[in-house]
Amino acid sequence: MKQKKTMGHWALNIVSILLAVIFIAPILWALAVSLQHEGKQIKSVVDWFTPPYTLSNYPDIILNSSVPTWLINSLVIAVVVTVLTVVFSSMAAYAIAKLHFKGSSMFFLYFLLGLMVPGEATIVPLFITVNQMNLIDSYAGMILPSIAGSMNLIIMVTFFKGIPNELLEAVEIDGGGAATTFFKIVMPLSKPIIATVSIFSFVGSWNNYLWPLLCAMSSKLFTLPVGIPTFAGTYTVDYVKPLTASMVASLPMIIIYIVFEKQIVAGMMSGAVKG
Amino acid sequence: MSKARKRKKFLVALAFILPFFILYTIFTIWPVLQGFYVSLHKWGLMGKQKFIGFDNYAKFLTDKNFWGALKNTAIFAAITTPMLVVMAMLLAMLANRGTKMKKGLRIIYYLPSVLSVSVASFIAKYTFTPYTGLMNGVLHSLGILPASKELQWLQDPKLVWISISAMTVWWTIGFSMFLYLSALQDISADIYEAAALDGATKRQQFFSIVLPLLKPTTWLITLLQMIACFKVFGQIYMITGGGPASSTRPMIQYIYENAFEKNNMGYAAAMSYVLFGILLILSLGQQILQRRGED
Numbered sequence: 001m002k003q004k005k006t007m008g009h010w011a012l013n014i015v016s017i018l019l020a021v022i023f024i025a026p027i028l029w030a031l032a033v034s035l036q037h038e039g040k041q042i043k044s045v046v047d048w049f050t051p052p053y054t055l056s057n058y059p060d061i062i063l064n065s066s067v068p069t070w071l072i073n074s075l076v077i078a079v080v081v082t083v084l085t086v087v088f089s090s091m092a093a094y095a096i097a098k099l100h101f102k103g104s105s106m107f108f109l110y111f112l113l114g115l116m117v118p119g120e121a122t123i124v125p126l127f128i129t130v131n132q133m134n135l136i137d138s139y140a141g142m143i144l145p146s147i148a149g150s151m152n153l154i155i156m157v158t159f160f161k162g163i164p165n166e167l168l169e170a171v172e173i174d175g176g177g178a179a180t181t182f183f184k185i186v187m188p189l190s191k192p193i194i195a196t197v198s199i200f201s202f203v204g205s206w207n208n209y210l211w212p213l214l215c216a217m218s219s220k221l222f223t224l225p226v227g228i229p230t231f232a233g234t235y236t237v238d239y240v241k242p243l244t245a246s247m248v249a250s251l252p253m254i255i256i257y258i259v260f261e262k263q264i265v266a267g268m269m270s271g272a273v274k275g
Numbered sequence: 276m277s278k279a280r281k282r283k284k285f286l287v288a289l290a291f292i293l294p295f296f297i298l299y300t301i302f303t304i305w306p307v308l309q310g311f312y313v314s315l316h317k318w319g320l321m322g323k324q325k326f327i328g329f330d331n332y333a334k335f336l337t338d339k340n341f342w343g344a345l346k347n348t349a350i351f352a353a354i355t356t357p358m359l360v361v362m363a364m365l366l367a368m369l370a371n372r373g374t375k376m377k378k379g380l381r382i383i384y385y386l387p388s389v390l391s392v393s394v395a396s397f398i399a400k401y402t403f404t405p406y407t408g409l410m411n412g413v414l415h416s417l418g419i420l421p422a423s424k425e426l427q428w429l430q431d432p433k434l435v436w437i438s439i440s441a442m443t444v445w446w447t448i449g450f451s452m453f454l455y456l457s458a459l460q461d462i463s464a465d466i467y468e469a470a471a472l473d474g475a476t477k478r479q480q481f482f483s484i485v486l487p488l489l490k491p492t493t494w495l496i497t498l499l500q501m502i503a504c505f506k507v508f509g510q511i512y513m514i515t516g517g518g519p520a521s522s523t524r525p526m527i528q529y530i531y532e533n534a535f536e537k538n539n540m541g542y543a544a545a546m547s548y549v550l551f552g553i554l555l556i557l558s559l560g561q562q563i564l565q566r567r568g569e570d
Binding site: 007008012013015016017018019020023024025026027029030035041044045046048070072087088089091092094098099101102104106108111113114115116118119121122123124125126127128129130144146148149150152177182190207208209210214224225226227228232234237239240243245249250253257258261265268269 | 281291292309310365369372381383389394397398399407409412413415416450453454530532548550555562
């Protein structure tokens with residue numbers, strides 16, 4: 001059906017653009033502020049956007065602040081959480097879906113229970129448990145609870161059940177064991193679901209605030225969400241440095257998102273429908 | 276199958292399950308049980324102090340700060356959920372139109388969701404700051420707000436919910452928009468054509484075709500958003516700190532303050548079960564809905 005270029009069409013175009021401007025304005029503003037000299041007199045909002053610009057805030061944040069350390073912590077923790085989630089969840093899911101052993105349905109029911117446990121509501125006993133294990137203020141303490149949720153495992157069980165048994169039996173007849181089947185057949189066939197689980201794990205870890213806030217005590221272990229407020233808190237009047245720090249923290253993700261938008265959205269949506 | 280082979284099969288399966296099983300048991304299931312034990316005690320950061328039975332539960336029933344936090348969380352859910360559902364549907368429809376800006380709109384509408392919670396919160400906090408912030412600045416420039424007047428977005432109890440809700444919708448709407456987009460793309464073009472042939476106007480098409488077909492997605496987004504609302508902590512904690520005068524303090528912040536600032540973990544653990552119950556009901560609803568969607 002061909003769309004007629006009516007008044008309505010143009011009105012909707014204008015609404016779309018107006019909303020886009022509203023959505024992007026705070027981000028562009030933060031970017032513009034980060035390019036200003038500190039201490040500039042601001043008489044009207046326009047002054048935030050006008051020259052003279054400077055890039056000098058960036059090397060200052062990158063070289064003289066903890067923001068890069070926190071950025072690296074956030075990235076490393078997110079990557080480790082993602083890899084371990086994929087490995088451990090898919091191994092367990094494979095056993096439940098394909099290694100027909102006695103008790104597999106009991107395990108599945110036990111893991112289903114986890115879907116009903118909201119992490120936020122068990123944060124106090126979790127802290128006590130991790131503290132008893134002497135893992136507070138350590139990378140292990142920050143990472144391990146993040147890979148213990150069963151959501152990803154359930155998604156993977158559903159996916160693995162769809163892999164035909166004949167494929168796996170062929171490998172077994174050739175003398176391959178469960179491990180061979182898993183690495184040679186199941187994992188390569190599961191790329192779409194691995195992508196979905198990876199995106200959810202990575203984003204979940206990247207945005208996790210409450211747990212790292214409790215678990216990381218020393219500044220060198222902070223992640224970005226925990227570090228940025230402590231940094232911004234030291235600047236009460238001027239926004240230039242805190243917003244430059246915000247930009248340093250966000251630009252890598254913004255660029256990754258814009259470049260891989262299609263793949264990221266596809267991965268997110270298949271998980272949302274399957275989940 | 277021989278007994279020995281069965282045994283071997285079981286051990287192999289166990290080896291695959293065990294790493295996840297151990298982590299899951301320690302960090303997901305055990306805290307639920309441990310939390311109950313803790314809630315029956317006076318319990319500080321240094322550990323157990325004494326057994327007090329159900330006193331912690333009796334205490335929050337008469338704690339007006341607890342009810343205040345519960346009320347604040349409910350207000351937050353009541354404001355943001357409809358706002359998010361309507362806006363997400365609108366954005367999805369705008370970004371689904373066959374125009375050249377389609378891809379650009381999708382990227383921009385989702386862009387704030389890429390920001391980490393603290394970055395989004397601080398950008399919002401500075402945006403809503405009077406005198407030098409973006410919001411009042413723009414309102415001044417457009418002549419909507421007289422130059423002599425400043426709106427106290429984060430201090431005025433009437434405005435503060437608007438500010439926090441607007442920020443939350445801005446920051447989190449991307450995912451819901453994509454859920455609607457993928458639902459919209461599942462509606463076949465034939466249906467629209469058939470409706471157009473029958474003389475249905477755009478408005479009639481929307482209300483009698485699109486809206487009913489989007490119903491499962493609308494339910495899903497509503498529940499997901501309510502769950503997210505009861506889990507809210509980060510952005511409110513960073514933007515207002517729960518203020519002015521505790522008027523925006525959500526449940527998790529009150530639990531956090533009791534456990535880690537007032538050194539009363541037993542009480543915090545007891546209150547956590549109320550949050551647990553609410554989230555349990557909401558997520559059961561979500562599970563049922565998604566199972567039904569799959570069949």
